[in-house]
Amino acid sequence: MQTPAPFEYERAxxxxxxxxxxxxxDGDARVIAGGHSxxxxxxxxxxxxxxxxxxxxxxxxLSYIREEPGEIRIGALTRHVDLLRxxxxxxxxxxxxxxxxxxxxxxxxxxxxxGGSLCQADPGEDLSAVCAALKASxxxxxxxxxxxxxxxxxxxxxxxxxxxxxxILTEIRIAKRPHGGSAYExxxxxxxxxxxxxxxxxxxxxxxxxxxxxxxxxxxxxxxVEIKRAEELLRxxxxxxxxxxQAGEIAAADCAPTADGRGPVDYKRHLAGVLTKRAxxxxxxRALQKEA
Amino acid sequence: MSVQITVNINGxxxxxEEEPRKLLVHFIRETPGLTGTHWGCDTSNCGACVVLMDGExxxxxxxxxxxxxxxxxxxVEGLERDGRLDPVQQGFHELHALQCGFCTPGMLMTARALLxxxxxxxxxxxxxxxxxAICRCTGYKNIVAAxxxxxEHPAAVEQEA
Numbered sequence: 032m033q034t035p036a037p038f039e040y041e042r043a044x045x046x047x048x049x050x051x052x053x054x055x056x057d058g059d060a061r062v063i064a065g066g067h068s069x070x071x072x073x074x075x076x077x078x079x080x081x082x083x084x085x086x087x088x089x090x091x092x093l094s095y096i097r098e099e100p101g102e103i104r105i106g107a108l109t110r111h112v113d114l115l116r117x118x119x120x121x122x123x124x125x126x127x128x129x130x131x132x133x134x135x136x137x138x139x140x141x142x143x144x145x146g147g148s149l150c151q152a153d154p155g156e157d158l159s160a161v162c163a164a165l166k167a168s169x170x171x172x173x174x175x176x177x178x179x180x181x182x183x184x185x186x187x188x189x190x191x192x193x194x195x196x197x198x199i200l201t202e203i204r205i206a207k208r209p210h211g212g213s214a215y216e217x218x219x220x221x222x223x224x225x226x227x228x229x230x231x232x233x234x235x236x237x238x239x240x241x242x243x244x245x246x247x248x249x250x251x252x253x254x255x256v257e258i259k260r261a262e263e264l265l266r267x268x269x270x271x272x273x274x275x276x277q278a279g280e281i282a283a284a285d286c287a288p289t290a291d292g293r294g295p296v297d298y299k300r301h302l303a304g305v306l307t308k309r310a311x312x313x314x315x316x317r318a319l320q321k322e323a
Numbered sequence: 324m325s326v327q328i329t330v331n332i333n334g335x336x337x338x339x340e341e342e343p344r345k346l347l348v349h350f351i352r353e354t355p356g357l358t359g360t361h362w363g364c365d366t367s368n369c370g371a372c373v374v375l376m377d378g379e380x381x382x383x384x385x386x387x388x389x390x391x392x393x394x395x396x397x398x399v400e401g402l403e404r405d406g407r408l409d410p411v412q413q414g415f416h417e418l419h420a421l422q423c424g425f426c427t428p429g430m431l432m433t434a435r436a437l438l439x440x441x442x443x444x445x446x447x448x449x450x451x452x453x454x455x456a457i458c459r460c461t462g463y464k465n466i467v468a469a470x471x472x473x474x475e476h477p478a479a480v481e482q483e484a
Contacts, residue, residue, distance in 0.1 A: 033365040039324065040343030040389050063390070067367060070385050074365065083343070085390055136455025138433065139367055141379045142386070222454045223368070 107146025212318025333401035370456030422460035
């Protein structure tokens with residue numbers, strides 16, 4: 032039987048209360064939302080918090096997908112199922128729907144949240160790559176107030192982020208861009224599994240030229256990895272099959288996969304290239320459709 | 324350290340002293356008469372432990388009993404009404420949708436939730452809905468057919484009673 036080690040449990044009645052409880056826990060307390068990342072880690076003793084603070088009752092406050100004039104704001108307690116079904120996200124950032132269709136399975140998607148997924152920071156987690164490609168930022172709230180951190184500065188290593196022990200990730204912000212298109216490509220061993228490899232791409236195309244680009248990979252490095260050299264290549268270029276193939280070659284070279292039960296390194300590098308190319312192709316098609 | 328946990332299961336409040344680490348699947352199964360929910364992989368992969376939480380299917384091996392407090396849990400025992408089988412149960416019976424039966428409670432609850440939301444699902448929609456539930460006997464064909472049968476006979480039990 033897999034059961035977590037003993038811990039104390041409390042239900043947060045307010046965000047401020049949850050932050051205060053984290054602060055008092057002095058590093059031994061953790062917040063739990065859907066529990067589909069943290070509980071498996073606790074069963075394996077990879078996480079052993081002494082106190083769990085359940086955010087479940089804060090859902091009304093922290094579960095939302097809001098369209099603001101310049102950006103989309105997603106509450107941290109928004110569940111995968113709600114990201115999958117969001118019409119706003121489907122229109123603005125279809126990469127979310129692509130990814131959500133292949134994140135775990137529908138039953139798991141009823142519980143898991145975007146905040147939990149990002150904070151788990153599993154190298155094979157999908158939404159980190161999605162948010163990285165979209166150049167999203169996250170709002171971290173602690174005892175001293177809020178700070179906003181870009182996804183490019185969010186990961187410190189596998190399963191480690193910049194979120195402090197007494198901070199809670201409350202919101203994800205993504206700037207809306209005209210003429211944008213985005214897509215996600217993932218290869219998995221079977222339905223519901225973590226990726227063998229996956230690529231997220233976001234492009235803004237104006238007047239036939241790529242004005243901004245984001246490319247990020249999942250499961251192909253010790254953390255979610257942005258392929259900066261590919262982004263630089265794409266920026267200012269005209270979209271073409273040749274260009275996307277070149278970006279794929281860069282992704283294959285710049286990723287850092289390890290061999291494991293899901294495959295050897297050369298296969299994973301091959302996947303990085305192919306999936307990057309395919310994600311860019313679809314992102315461009317979507318951007319151009321919008322532009323037309 | 325034990326705490327008092329109350330979970331509403333099939334319309335009745337069940338209260339016990341438990342450690343906070345007690346998983347919902349075990350809380351349910353240790354309640355007299357409620358061993359129908361099966362405990363399988365323990366890793367939210369197999370779907371044998373699926374129950375409905377406020378009408379949505381969840382894997383009860385990855386929910387703490389304490390987290391379920393204040394929510395309505397429905398298990399396979401809660402499917403039949405007044406001694407009459409739910410159409411999904413009848414469908415599994417009619418179309419031989421089980422062999423060993425281990426995955427069946429999770430399949431039934433997942434199917435019930437699907438039909439509550441989408442009373443007329445396509446085969447593809449059924450296959451997607453049960454993609455988080457593993458059957459190692461039948462190969463899914465009869466399970467999909469049984470869920471379709473239930474969709475086509477929403478009042479089956481009443482008709483045959």
